[in-house]
Amino acid sequence: MKTAFLDKGHDHGDCIQAALNAAEVVCQKQKARLTPIRRRVLELVWRGHAPVGAYELLQILKDEGFNPAPPTVYRALDFLIQHGLVHRISSLNAFVGCSRPGDVHDGTFxxxxxxxTAAEMLDQTVLGTIGDMALSNKFSLSHVSVEAVGVCVDCRDGDRTEV
Amino acid sequence: MKTAFLDKGHDHGDCIQAALNAAEVVCQKQKARLTPIRRRVLELVWRGHAPVGAYELLQILKDEGFNPAPPTVYRALDFLIQHGLVHRISSLNAFVGCSRPGDVHDGTFxxxxxxxTAAEMLDQTVLGTIGDMALSNKFSLSHVSVEAVGVCVDCRDGDRTEV
DNA sequence: TATATAATGTTATAATATAACAATATGTTA
DNA sequence: TAACATATTGTTATATTATAACATTATATA
Known part of the structure; x- marks a missing residue:
């Protein structure tokens, strides 16, 4: 059965490539500029499926010679979030690539x-339920964040510890 | 119809009193000590129904002569969270009183x-749906945070701006 | 090219949170 | 009660995350 978690043996290069390709398309469509820094930050966010902190990204960029200050990274992240390419995981103060790039939507993880690993639940059931709750509370909903913490099946079964 | 949002005209003194009473009961039951600082922090968190930041609490306590450093407040908040008296709203880095004190549970707001105002949805539907999603992803769920942002009915209708 | 706009660079600082160790208070047992 | 163990709070320092404000550079458009 297919789950929100990818197989640990998946070709992650494909994930990165797909994310970058999608980003190009999205930015072209929205007449937004995927500058080198924005592109590189997106690529780094896609290093794996675990959310990455802004200062972690900053350190990597420094090691590469970009030598940016925090605002540079935060701006890039803001841009990527605005354009539906990245989600912020507020319980971790960290950022993760969006699984349905370009379609700006709420993150449910x-x-x-x-x-x-933060696996995005693309199923709409959870958001639908929250929408219903909002409605019955006469609450005009703008955006929702769902962050569920636990242990994924691979870690439970396999005693593995890295993506 | 009853909603998760209380009427703006409600007697908030009752909310505070109920929260403190419940805290006494819970702590007695759990053989935990509701010390003066913990009690005072809980009372301050219940100033209103809007989440309060740790440094905001810190400032109030300073004005009262407690003169605490940040760890004091964070420890009190940790204690209150552990015992199901307070929830942390991670998207706001702030804390709010729990509507069902003593019953340790996930916050859905x-x-x-x-x-x-952060209104806790005590209805179990949302958590149930998330539980189902976890199950179908073979994910062993520990805890969930749901934070839905928007505009409450009073603010939409009444153009009021404070609790 | 001139001009406007967008993006990035740079410096400083704000806001949130925790580590580490000292001191004090409380509960428990001999 | 005295001695001890444990829990709580005090204190200092610092880590971590994020933004404000203004200067500079790049890009797009007239």
């Missing part, structure tokens, strides 16, 4: 505390 | 961006 299952986050494994062992391997760090 | 509707947060009004106008008046700041």
């Amino acid at each position: 299952l986050i494994c505390r062992t391997c760090g | 509707l947060i009004c961006r106008t008046c700041g």
Whole structure:
């Protein structure tokens, strides 16, 4: 059965490539500029499926010679979030690539505390339920964040610890 | 119809009193000590129905002569969270009183961006749906945070801005 | 080219949170 | 009660995350 968690043996290069390709398309469509820094930050966010902190990104960029200050990274992240390419995981103060790039939507995540993976639930059921609750409370909904922490099946079964 | 949002005209003194009473009961039951600082922090968190930041609490305590450093407040908040008396709203880095004290449970909130009120949805539907999603992803769930931002009915209708 | 706009660079600082160790208070047992 | 163990709070320092404000550079458009 297909789950929100990818197989640990998946070709992650494909994930990165797909994310970058999608970003090009999205930016072209929205007449937004995927500058080198923005592109590189997106690529780094896609290093894996575990959310990455802004200062972690900053350190990597420094090692590469970009030598940016915090605002540079935060701006890039803001841009990527605005354009539906990245989600912020507020319980972790960290950022993760969006699984449905370009379609700006709310993030609903299952986050494994062992391997760090944040799997986006693309199923609309959860958001639908929250929408219903909002409606019955006469609450005009803008955006929703769902962050569920636990242990993914691979970490439970396999005692593995890294993505 | 009853909603998760209380009427703006409600007697908030009752809310505070109920929260403190419940805290006494809970702590007695759990053989935990509701020390003066913990009690005072809880009372301050219950100043209103809008989440309060740790440094905001810190400032109030300073004005009262407690003169605490940040760890004091964070420890009190941790204690209150552990015992199911307070929830942390991670998208706001702030804390709010729990509507069902003592029953340790996950927080699901509707947060009004106008008046700041965070109304806890005590209905179990949302958590049930997330539980189902976890199950179908073979994900062993520990805890969930749902934070939905929008505008509450009073702020939409009444153009009021404070709780 | 001139001009406007967008993006990035740079410096400083704000806001949130925790580590580490000392001191004090409380509960428990001999 | 005295001695001890444990829990709580005090204190200092610092880590971590994020933004304000203004200067500079790049890009797009008239």
